[in-house]
Amino acid sequence: MKILVVEDEEELLDSICAYLTREGYLCERAPNYSIAHQKIFLYSYDCCLVDIGLPDGNGLKLIQKLKESQPETGNIIISARHSLDDKVKGLDIGADDYLTKPFHLQELNARLKSVLRRRMQQGSNSIVFNEIRVVPETFEAFVAGQPLALTKKEFDLLVYLITNRNRVIPKDNLAEHLWGDYIDGLDSFDFVYTHVKNLRKKIMEKNGQDYLKTVYGVGYKFSDH
Amino acid sequence: MDKHSRSMLFTNLLILVLGGLLFYFMFQYIIDRDIYNTLKERKEFARRKLSVSDSLYYYQLFSANIFAIKKISRPFPLAESLKDTVIFDPLEDQKSLFRQLSFQETFREQAYQITVRRPLIDRIQILQGILLLLLLLTIVLVVALYFANRRVSRKLWQPFYLALERLRTYRLAEKEAIHFQETDVKEFDELQQALIKLITRIHTDYYALKEYTENTTHEIQTPLAIIRSKLELLQETDLSHEQLRLVTSANQAVSRLSRLKEALLLLVRIKNRQYVNPESLPMKSLLQGRLAYFQELMEMKEIRLHQHLTGEATLLMNPVLAEILVDNLISNAIKHNVTGGIVAVELTDTHLTIRNTGEPPRVPTATLFDRFMKADPASKSLGLGLPIIQAICETNRIQIDYQFQEEYHQITILFPATDSLEIRPVLLEN
Numbered sequence: 001m002k003i004l005v006v007e008d009e010e011e012l013l014d015s016i017c018a019y020l021t022r023e024g025y026l027c028e029r030a031p032n033y034s035i036a037h038q039k040i041f042l043y044s045y046d047c048c049l050v051d052i053g054l055p056d057g058n059g060l061k062l063i064q065k066l067k068e069s070q071p072e073t074g075n076i077i078i079s080a081r082h083s084l085d086d087k088v089k090g091l092d093i094g095a096d097d098y099l100t101k102p103f104h105l106q107e108l109n110a111r112l113k114s115v116l117r118r119r120m121q122q123g124s125n126s127i128v129f130n131e132i133r134v135v136p137e138t139f140e141a142f143v144a145g146q147p148l149a150l151t152k153k154e155f156d157l158l159v160y161l162i163t164n165r166n167r168v169i170p171k172d173n174l175a176e177h178l179w180g181d182y183i184d185g186l187d188s189f190d191f192v193y194t195h196v197k198n199l200r201k202k203i204m205e206k207n208g209q210d211y212l213k214t215v216y217g218v219g220y221k222f223s224d225h
Numbered sequence: 226m227d228k229h230s231r232s233m234l235f236t237n238l239l240i241l242v243l244g245g246l247l248f249y250f251m252f253q254y255i256i257d258r259d260i261y262n263t264l265k266e267r268k269e270f271a272r273r274k275l276s277v278s279d280s281l282y283y284y285q286l287f288s289a290n291i292f293a294i295k296k297i298s299r300p301f302p303l304a305e306s307l308k309d310t311v312i313f314d315p316l317e318d319q320k321s322l323f324r325q326l327s328f329q330e331t332f333r334e335q336a337y338q339i340t341v342r343r344p345l346i347d348r349i350q351i352l353q354g355i356l357l358l359l360l361l362l363t364i365v366l367v368v369a370l371y372f373a374n375r376r377v378s379r380k381l382w383q384p385f386y387l388a389l390e391r392l393r394t395y396r397l398a399e400k401e402a403i404h405f406q407e408t409d410v411k412e413f414d415e416l417q418q419a420l421i422k423l424i425t426r427i428h429t430d431y432y433a434l435k436e437y438t439e440n441t442t443h444e445i446q447t448p449l450a451i452i453r454s455k456l457e458l459l460q461e462t463d464l465s466h467e468q469l470r471l472v473t474s475a476n477q478a479v480s481r482l483s484r485l486k487e488a489l490l491l492l493v494r495i496k497n498r499q500y501v502n503p504e505s506l507p508m509k510s511l512l513q514g515r516l517a518y519f520q521e522l523m524e525m526k527e528i529r530l531h532q533h534l535t536g537e538a539t540l541l542m543n544p545v546l547a548e549i550l551v552d553n554l555i556s557n558a559i560k561h562n563v564t565g566g567i568v569a570v571e572l573t574d575t576h577l578t579i580r581n582t583g584e585p586p587r588v589p590t591a592t593l594f595d596r597f598m599k600a601d602p603a604s605k606s607l608g609l610g611l612p613i614i615q616a617i618c619e620t621n622r623i624q625i626d627y628q629f630q631e632e633y634h635q636i637t638i639l640f641p642a643t644d645s646l647e648i649r650p651v652l653l654e655n
Binding site: 009194 | 443479
């Protein structure tokens with residue numbers, strides 16, 4: 001998978017690329033508009049991560065160009081602007097998703113996987129982890145072929161956990177992923193705990209393995225080793 | 226009637242009264258002189274006639290009111306006397322006031338007592354006439370002054386009232402500095418120039434400060450994003466459990482700082498009235514939608530929700546802002562609640578009341594709307610929820626009230642009457 005990361009902040013660009021490379025992606029860097037424009041023109045990518053506020057151009061324009069030359073390529077807007085206008089504008093011109101700085105790399109990973117999954121027309125659209133199979137499009141989950149009845153939040157949680165498998169996922173990443181901005185001041189960690197507990201129980205009821213490990217004081221880890 | 230025309234009317238009345246008095250004395254003086262002259266002429270006339278013959282003596286029967294001539298034995302040494310007397314006037318068929326001049330003189334060796342008279346106009350009549358005139362003048366003056374003043378107010382003061390209305394409706398958040406209509410009155414021009422200078426300076430300062438606040442808050446974003454990404458890369462490396470906890474704690478602080486920044490930026494934007502494009506929003510469906518969103522969070526805290534949405538109130542405001550307002554109100558009621566508590570939402574045509582159980586406030590309730598003021602200092606909350614609610618209410622003419630009574634925290638917001646949103650007409654009357 002080839003990903004183009006357009007981000008003018010070098011340190012952030014480094015981090016994103018390091019993370020994505022570790023995830024097994026082929027990551028190309030574009031620190032400004034002109035380089036990004038050139039690369040879009042010359043090469044093809046599976047997905048582009050585009051920062052809107054570039055020193056020499058607007059990221060939104062870049063996405064328009066991308067839509068023209070490579071309509072099959074996915075794209076995610078990265079923006080420091082947390083305004084609804086920007087979000088709506090971005091999604092209007094055909095952005096697949098929108099992330100606000102500062103985002104969790106795990107969240108970026110989850111969004112990227114989701115965009116790539118949606119973009120892939122052929123092949124299975126399900127996520128498989130050993131005996132667990134999740135189909136995001138239809139909100140279905142199975143344990144060894146048996147359907148698993150999950151709430152919307154539990155389903156989101158499972159997808160996020162599998163997408164970021166084998167890593168420690170801090171509780172506030174999960175809370176932010178599930179509730180967005182509204183967790184301020186709420187006992188969000190208790191809520192996360194409740195969801196995790198219910199999810200674990202439901203998987204175990206269907207004779208699935210307990211992959212959900214608690215990392216005390218930090219968060220959770222979804223792994224089979 | 227304003228101060229200006231009041232003092233003008235007073236001055237005019239004073240002048241009228243003084244003028245009236247002067248007029249009266251002047252009139253009196255002229256009449257007196259005229260009468261005296263007439264009497265003297267008549268005296269001369271009588272002397273001339275009597276020095277020749279007695280014809281006037283006989284004639285006086287027909288003109289008793291003009292000449293009264295008596296033959297006397299001898300003239301006693303009496304100077305001529307002037308006095309007023311009331312006698313019967315056959316011409317007017319009534320008793321009238323006359324002025325008479327009496328003197329004695331000897332003609333053709335006969336002494337005469339001669340009195341010449343002239344009818345007098347009654348002083349009271351004069352006074353009455355003058356008073357009537359004065360009254361008439363006063364009425365004419367007041368009416369004229371009123372209309373003239375109105376005209377002057379309309380034409381002359383128009384730029385002033387326009388400028389006043391402009392000042393009243395002017396908001397610093399407007400893109401451009403203030404403009405006034407040009408006037409041909411020097412004083413207004415000077416005032417407007419001074420105002421423009423003042424407001425432009427405030428406007429520039431305001432924008433500089435606003436930009437600074439926005440930029441600062443905005444610029445915090447990038448370093449935060451970098452810190453977070455580095456911490457998360459560090460998290461992925463082979464860390465001991467203790468190290469992992471440290472990194473997670475640091476990352477949580479980043480989240481908190483990021484939320485703080487968002488909330489502050491939101492507050493700045495609300496206060497700068499950057500949320501425009503109001504829409505008419507039915508409160509009932511908005512509330513139902515947002516309550517459904519928060520339902521899960523309430524269930525987890527075992528909070529029971531009492532809904533009583535009977536009103537059909539609509540709110541004219543930016544939809545994003547309305548959602549932020551409702552969300553903050555609801556999350557506030559959940560946040561400061563106790564496990565197993567109650568949230569009661571009541572919507573009528575005029576107001577929305579949200580009540581929730583919870584610990585009594587430990588700080589004075591008046592300070593609860595201050596930034597970073599928390600009812601519970603140990604709370605993880607940013608302490609910006611209520612200030613955001615208040616800022617939204619302030620910029621949208623919504624009244625807000627907080628009370629703690631009968632173990633319930635109660636926030637009531639009073640929707641603005643729709644007609645109060647109309648712009649007041651330009652004030653022209655004085």
